[in-house]
Each structure stands twice: as C-alpha cells, then as structure tokens.
Amino acid sequence: MEVTNCRDCGRLFNYISGPRRCPECQKKLEEKFQQVKEFLRQNPDSSISQTATENEVSVKQIKQWIREERLVISNGMAEGIVCESCGKPIRTGRFCESCKKTMVQDLSSAFEKPKPVERSLHTEKENDRMRYLK
Ligand SMILES: [Zn+2]
Ligand SMILES: [Zn+2]
Structure with missing residues (x-):
C-alpha cells in the first residue's frame, strides 16, 4: 500500500490502484457521473460544453467518460469526439x-x-x- 495525495482535494490517502483520487472524491465523482448521465437522458441533444456548464463538471471529465464508453453523446462531430484511428466522428469510446x-x-x-x-x-x-x- 502507498500513501499519496488525492489529485482532487490534496488529502493524503492509502492508494491502491486506478486514478489517484481519495475514496471521498471518487464517490463525489461517481455521483456527478450519475447526474450527468441523467441529464443526458433528459437532454439527449445537449452539447458537451452545455452539459459541463449545467452540471458543473469540466469538459475534460465529460470527454473522458465518453472515451471510457460510459457516456454516449448524440453528435460526436460537433464536439470533436473522433475515432483515434481514422478520425471519423463517433458518439462514444475511442474508436x-x-x-x-x-x-x-x-x-x-x-x-x-x-x-x-x-x-x-x-x-x-x-x-x-x-x-x-x-
Ligand atoms: Zn480527494
Ligand atoms: Zn475509425
């Protein structure tokens, strides 16, 4: 086990694996994710920046969820979510x-x-x- 600083709140915690985030921030982020997911369910045509503003999440974080295939957006082209291999617009994931x-x-x-x-x-x-x- 390793003790490290949480990259979100800076608190020391016992680091095991995954992103360097303390359990509390991890939990908060997960709640945020559910909130964003619900928001996109109700507003499927929202852009990423709109979703970010409405839910007080960074655009970067939303894009990461899309890359992780946890979120699907309606229009990848407008937001520059493209296949990392051929550059075609995609709605979720990396390819x-x-x-x-x-x-x-x-x-x-x-x-x-x-x-x-x-x-x-x-x-x-x-x-x-x-x-x-x-
Ligand atoms: Zn934290
Ligand atoms: Zn492709």
Whole structure:
C-alpha cells in the first residue's frame, strides 16, 4: 500500500490502484457521473460544453467518460469526439465501429500464429473481449 495525495482535494490517502483520487472524491465523482448521465437522458441533444456548464463538471471529465464508453453523446462531430484511428466522428469510446472490427480481426489473426503458449493466449483474449464489450 502507498500513501499519496488525492489529485482532487490534496488529502493524503492509502492508494491502491486506478486514478489517484481519495475514496471521498471518487464517490463525489461517481455521483456527478450519475447526474450527468441523467441529464443526458433528459437532454439527449445537449452539447458537451452545455452539459459541463449545467452540471458543473469540466469538459475534460465529460470527454473522458465518453472515451471510457460510459457516456454516449448524440453528435460526436460537433464536439470533436473522433475515432483515434481514422478520425471519423463517433458518439462514444475511442474508436469507430469499423476500426474496432478491424482491430478485433487483427487480434484474432495474431492469435492464430502458433507461437505463444496456450494459457497466456487465453487470458489475453479474455482481456480483449472485456475491453471491447465494456
Ligand atoms: Zn480527494
Ligand atoms: Zn475509425
């Protein structure tokens, strides 16, 4: 265990993993997320900056939630949320559907090579599946 400063409030806390945020700030952020999610449910056409102002959250934080695929916005193009691979506007996550598909194919063709040991191959495949479906 490691003691570190919370990056939001500066308090010392026992750091285990993930973002360097104390449990209290983590909880607050999670409540904020639920609030934003609800706001977007009721105002599906809101822009990111509008959502940020209305909910007192930073635009950066909202974009991060979008990249984490926790939020889906109605119009990625207007907000510069684009596929990190081909630059196409997307509504959530980091890549567009077709790039995701290509990547999954690339991965599975890589797995067809007989080189790596069966066991590690399996765990890697599990991880990838989780990442893409989350
Ligand atoms: Zn904190
Ligand atoms: Zn793409």
